[in-house]
Amino acid sequence: MNYNILCINPGSTSTKIALYNGTNLVFNDNIEHTSDELTFNNNELKYRVNIINSTLSKHKVNLLDLSAVVGRGGLIPNIHAGGYIVDNALKQLILSGKLSPHPSNFGALLADEIASPLGITAYIYDAVSSNEFDEIATITGFPEIKRESLCHVLNMKATGRKIAEKHNKKYEELNLIIAHLGGGISIGVHKKGKIIDAIRDDSGPFSPQRSGNIPLMYIIDICYSEKFSKEEMQKKIRGFSGIKAHLGTDDCRIVERMINEGNEKAKLIYEAEAYQIAKGIGEMAPVLNGKIDYIILTGGMAYSKMMTKMIHKRIEFLAPVEISPGENEMEALALGCMRILKGEEKASVWKKK
Incomplete structure (x- = not known):
């Protein structure tokens, strides 16, 4: 089965939107924003949702054909690599204002805004703060400070x-x-x-x-x-x-x-x-x-x-050294979501520690 997966990647100056049919890219748009348009609040959320809906309309996407929506994962505590279902607990955490205001945090909210009215699942995948560190890697010279996993x-x-x-x-x-x-x-x-x-x-x-x-x-x-x-x-x-x-x-x-x-x-x-x-x-x-x-x-x-x-x-x-240029983030979101839909991976549910 070829799943139709909408991918959303909010950045500090842009919103990237891509649609995949199976492994085939249907479109990939990068909408640039000015600093005045991005304020990290509900107004920005609505603004980005409107941008996404306009882009889908421009490409004549039938929303009923979507299988799932996946957003980039942000600076979320107590999370490992892989997929997470966007549920109320995760949304409330992001909306609480307790997280560092990184634009990637909007990934879960934007995915849910599109998916929820359609009755399909919204996911995030391989969030920035995914933590798989060995314990020894977390230790620093300050007992009160632990090294955290924050990377691409x-x-x-x-x-x-x-x-x-x-x-x-x-x-x-x-x-x-x-x-x-x-x-x-x-x-x-x-x-x-x-x-x-x-x-x-x-x-x-x-x-x-x-x-x-x-x-x-x-x-x-x-x-x-x-x-x-x-x-x-x-x-x-x-x-x-x-x-x-x-x-x-x-x-x-x-x-x-x-x-x-x-x-x-x-x-x-x-x-x-x-x-x-x-x-x-x-x-x-x-x-x-x-x-x-x-x-x-x-x-x-x-x-x-x-x-x-x-x-x-x-x-x-x-x-041996391999060189693989580019960021591949939209493809990574699509392929990760596809593995979940195919049952090759299981999506997790975020839980407070």
Whole structure:
């Protein structure tokens, strides 16, 4: 049976909407938004619902033909990887205001807004906060602080499955290190189908927009300098640092053009990012005792042959390197939902701890 699955991925500046018939993509639209349109409240929810309905109308989608709706999962506590049914408990949690206001939290609400009137099930899949960490990976030098799993789960796991299939293997059979290279960079250790450890986007390599790991004493000095508010520091770390702070752009295509025109500073900064990414991947190798089947580079920056070549030469001694550019998030949502509908996976129900 070819299921018709509507996929919804709300971002900080866009709403991505895709329809799949089985594994076939029917359409994939990316609607851009201005900051004035996004306020993370009920008005934004209604605004995005209207956008989705208009898009479905534009593509002449018969809503009665939909089998399920799946949204991107957000920063939800007490959740593991895979699918979850969007029920009242999950919706109330998101609407409570207790969660960090990340746009991905809207994924569950938007899916339910479309699915509920049709009498079909809404799901989320591979939420950002999916936690499969080994306990040892959660321990820090502060007893009151535990490391949490926050990484690009959706794309990482989808890409892991894709590379496994390429080699006639199952994702659950392999040990992988997967680096998602985008506006933010995260690196996950995938052991037999679970992400047992990860470097999140604020504790590893700097990226086009983010600072990555900075020595704590410097951060303490800046925070107590009274030069920046808490909000300004958050924006500085996520959005106004990394390559953008060094070179005035977060567009790697522009950076590479600068390098090709002989800009030595751009060359040094770009090489430094590749150097830090390679170090991050190397840092993860001991988690698997060096028994790594493949290292995978994915995300938007993986389209850059210049970047992947610099990383590759530093890590190829660890394991075979696979490059799988792009984010694949809409396909990942569709395929995950399809596995649930086919009975290959079972969707969970969120429960308060």
